Amino acid sequence: MNPIPTTHSPRLGRSRRLAVSSILFIAALLGVCVRASAQSAAKPPLRWGGDAEGGAPFVEADPADPSKVRGFDVEIAEMIARGLGREPRFIQVAWASIEQSVERGDFEVGMSGLEDRPELRARHSVSIPYYEFHEVVAVRPGDRNRYRRLSDLAGKRVATLGATMAYQMLLDEQGRSGLVPISYDDDVHPYSDLAAGRVDAVLLDNIIAERSLRRMGGGFVIQPEPAATGHYVAVFAKANAALRDSANQILRARMRDGSLERTFRRWGVWSPAQGEYFQRVLAAAAQSPEREAQTAAVPGAGERSLRTYLPALLRAAVITLILSCLAMALAVSVGIAVAAGRVYGPPVVRAALTVYVEVMRGTPVLLQLFVIYYGLSGVVRLPAFAAAVLGLGLNYAAYESEIYRAALQAIPRSQLEAGRTLGLSEWQILRLVRGPQALRLALAPMTNDFVALLKDSSLVSVITVVELTKQTAIYATNVGSWVVPGMLCSALYLAFSLPLSRFARRLEQKWSAA
Amino acid sequence: MSGLHVSDLRVVRGAREILRDIDLDLGPGEICALMGASGAGKSTVLRSVAALQAFDGGTIDVGGFTLHPGPVPRQSRLRELRSRVGMVFQAHSLFEHLTALENVTLAPVHALRWPREKAREVAMKLLEELGVAHRAAAYPRELSGGEAQRVAIARALAPDPVLLLMDEPTSALDPARRGALGDTLGELARGGGRGMLISTHDVEFARAACDRVVILSQGVLVEEGPAREVLANPKHPATRELLQHRDSPAA
Secondary structure, three states, X not given: OOOOOOOOOOOOOOOOHHXXXXXXXXXXXXXXXXXXXXXXXXXXXXXXXXXXXXXXXXXXXXXXXXXXXXXXXXXXXXXXXHHOOOOEEEEEOOHHHHHHHHHHOOXXXXXXXXXXOHHHHHHOEEOOOOEEEEEEEEEOHHHOOOOOOHHHHOOOEEEEEOOOHHHHHHHHHHHHHOOEEEEEOOOOHHHHHHHXXXXXXXXXXXXHHHHHHHHHOOOOEEOOOOOEEEEEEEEEOOOOHHHHXXXXXXXXXXXXXXXXXXXXXXXXXXXXXXXXXXXXHHHHHHHOOOHHHOOOOOOOHHHHHHHHHHHHHHHHHXXXXXXXXXXHHHHHHHHHHHHHHHHHOOHHHHHHHHHHHHHHXXXXXXXXXXXXHOHHHHOOOXXXXXXXXXXXXXXXXXXXXXXXXHHHHHOOHHHHHHHHHOOOOHHHHHHHHHHHHHHHHXXXXXXXXXXXXXXXXXXXXXXXOOOHHHHHHHHXXXXXXXXXXXXXXXXXXXXXXXXXXXXXXXXXXXXXXO | OOOEEEEEEEEEEOOEEEEEXXXXXXXXXXXXXXXXXXXXXXXXXXXXXXXOOOEOEEEEEEOOEEEOOEOOOOHHHHHHHHHHEEEEOOOOOOOOOOOHHHHHHHHHHHOOOOOHHHHHHHHHHHHHHOOOHHHXXXXXXXXXXXXXXXXXXXXXHOOOXXXXXXXXXXXXXXHHHHHHHHXXXXXXXXXXXXXXXXXXXXXXXXXXXXXXXXXEEOOEEEEEEEHHXXXXXXXOHHHHHHHHHHHOOOO
């Protein structure tokens, strides 16, 4: 039996903020309803949060009944609920938001292949680890002997999921060997990009690596030597240590009686080493109960993370700025060409350009980015940054062209005729008479578009470009709060957009005075 | 051969005949007023001669360059005509982003490829003759209606055309300025040996400034002759009607 779905199942969807926040909102509403209805019942259901986008073997929608979920995390949540004499109730939440949602009280337990890390323990109540996994390096078969471990990958591009232990390892390795970490929002594309040659290696959990290998049926190999060892845990609100302690007892009991082993076997992720690990956990618990519950506060964690992340944030801001400027330059050039074609061109050209403009304006830029980066990768394999510039530039070109077209058509016909009677060629009339005046009319809307582009550039994180918003999200996930990262990020965006608007206003004033 | 020769000019729009069998000749240095009620076809004559619109019959000849019925030729084939015919539009149509001086030098520099210095000299001289040299650095929006009119005339004259077409040049001017404009145009026509074809409602202006008048009525040329004669002694009812309305000039 192979429980691994053949469907495309990205583990994370952090870029889709709107979707995430609406899910959070709905989850919160649901939470309120559940709480209200539970007041009369003796034992309220155990609300637990996970991300079904993560897919098997963690949490996935049940193919037989998509309204239900299945996976080993689902079964473990059920064990905990039953052990408490309660019914499990699943709440869908974006993976990166699980920790914050559990702290907000949207649900009581968060589980979805959550990695045990010191920051997690510092901020939340965390269960004993219930599964030991390895970070493994995947490379193309031809590189099998060349890239055995991370230290062999100096200067090479190595992909992983953002905001994970693996990503932190890559960042550390970057400082040592100059390896280039590439962060993805899902765990499918790192491997397809590895096979396609866009990256040279992937570092991820062995479960994910093995699943991808089965799904793709080759294209890469997994190096036997683990790069690191990690553990999956369940997370509870900081104040909810009591529930955590009960859950720990249940988990230990299920380790002892073999039901955890059966679950992991069912999902094809059991190994003898796992059994040895369980024994170690049980032995440690016998010696000092709740030792794992230590939650020593990390002194000065906030300051240190600010110092660590500020340079990265500034670098990301520069990337945002360069990306936006290049995309805008492309948008302006293509936009002018499209507008000129729609004003001066023959009917066939006009029709074709109208189709271009309507398609670009009528479909999400996110989709266009996916198509350019992943969809076209069979034809032309663009680097992520080039694809980002191209995607944003071509999308905004459609909007720019409409601005220029309107501006061109706003120039009085009699001026064009005056140019004609003076013997200027049509090109000269466009260049010397119509264009310069149209450009002045277009300036204000263009500036607005550039500010919008600056913000929309955050969308390119879906094709692995780490820009300001993405870097902020990574920062926020690591420090467990959006307050400081959010303010820093806003300040940086405003530092770009405010002077820009001012500059445009001054130019406009100068020209309208002229 | 110089001057303008229009013969059997015919313009049709859909089922409507806008101009029918128009014959018109204009010698060098001659100023001719093109008069008629609104919709009589004055602008269509000017626009046909300026090759801004197609016509359906007859020929238009300017100093040996002949336009034939059919679509307006490409701009590159009209170079000769463009250098011979200047036009001043009713709404002066100055280029708003350029100063008065730049408006005048644009075509000489870019269409005729004159050196900038020469274009500048010619332009300043024209602005001086038209009495607006002191406004050379001003932008169109800063000019009064009369000043803008004169800059537009300077712009049209800069390439030194043999024929100047003007569409309602007095419509934006008060009576005193109309007289002054007439005087200026007279000097420019006689001094440069230039023909001028001026569409106008303004009987006083036509009488004072023009050598000849041509009266159009519903697309047909109904009367023509020396300005003083025709306007003093109109023969056609359309002409008489024009003269009756002269104190309340219609738009």
